[in-house]
Amino acid sequence: MKKLALIAIFGMLTLGASFLVLKAQNQPTTSPDTSIKPKPAIVAPAATKTAPVEAEKSMHQVVKEKFIEGGAGFMGIIALTMIVGLAISIERIIYLSLSTTNTDKLLTKMEKALAENGIEGAKEVCRDTRGPVASIFYQGLERHSEGLDMVEKSILSYGSVQMGLLEKGLTWISLMIATAPMLGFLGTVIGMVQAFDSIQKAGEISPTLVAAGIKVALLTTVFGLIVAMILQVLYNYCLSKIDSITNDMENGSISFMDILIRYNMSKK
Numbered sequence: 001m002k003k004l005a006l007i008a009i010f011g012m013l014t015l016g017a018s019f020l021v022l023k024a025q026n027q028p029t030t031s032p033d034t035s036i037k038p039k040p041a042i043v044a045p046a047a048t049k050t051a052p053v054e055a056e057k058s059m060h061q062v063v064k065e066k067f068i069e070g071g072a073g074f075m076g077i078i079a080l081t082m083i084v085g086l087a088i089s090i091e092r093i094i095y096l097s098l099s100t101t102n103t104d105k106l107l108t109k110m111e112k113a114l115a116e117n118g119i120e121g122a123k124e125v126c127r128d129t130r131g132p133v134a135s136i137f138y139q140g141l142e143r144h145s146e147g148l149d150m151v152e153k154s155i156l157s158y159g160s161v162q163m164g165l166l167e168k169g170l171t172w173i174s175l176m177i178a179t180a181p182m183l184g185f186l187g188t189v190i191g192m193v194q195a196f197d198s199i200q201k202a203g204e205i206s207p208t209l210v211a212a213g214i215k216v217a218l219l220t221t222v223f224g225l226i227v228a229m230i231l232q233v234l235y236n237y238c239l240s241k242i243d244s245i246t247n248d249m250e251n252g253s254i255s256f257m258d259i260l261i262r263y264n265m266s267k268k
Contacts, residue, residue: 088176
């Protein structure tokens with residue numbers, strides 16, 4: 001699990017590095033325009049050729065341009081929250097997917113092993129099966145010699161431990177969900193303050209003077225909300241997987257106790 005988590009985090013950090021590289025590649029494109037403009041013979045053909053290219057921009061290019069226009073400060077922090085949130089979400093999704101067990105199939109195998117090889121055979125089946133359900137069953141079988149009451153207590157106590165492992169990291173995802181739009185709103189407020197500072201320095205209200213600050217302000221809010229929505233979907237998916245695994249643990253534990261009761265009665 002730790003290796004998978006490291007792979008996911010490395011992938012997200014690579015994504016963040018690509019954003020910074022794209023920003024570095026696109027920033028210099030604005031400066032050469034000043035040197036080309038004094039040459040009318042070169043500017044005219046360039047304008048006619050760039051028009052169809054802009055009309056065919058892909059979604060990736062549009063997002064990249066808007067991300068750069070939003071400014072490196074807040075947009076970089078918002079991108080960092082997305083990278084961290086995605087890394088944790090991917091690690092949780094992989095962990096929860098590997099923790100999913102076919103409980104009915106496991107119970108059938110375990111009951112058959114009990115009938116043929118006893119408690120040790122059932123333990124072997126649990127050891128060969130991954131997931132929290134098999135781990136809980138194994139802990140119950142370990143206490144079988146102490147009585148069914150101890151088996152039940154062991155299942156309850158170890159079940160709470162497994163629940164903690166399933167919910168590990170979800171608080172960080174929820175933190176990123178709350179942080180991303182708050183950073184976007186903070187960028188919006190700062191952008192509006194900068195716009196009004198420009199008006200104050202110029203001494204007049206001009207649409208072109210205010211548009212730049214307002215545009216940056218709104219872009220930070222848009223990207224913050226997008227990050228929050230993406231992480232919210234992944235967070236809810238993790239919660240649904242945890243609920244499904246929890247139901248399997250509870251239903252499987254009841255069936256497990258019934259199997260042990262029948263096994264004990266058959267031995268008398």
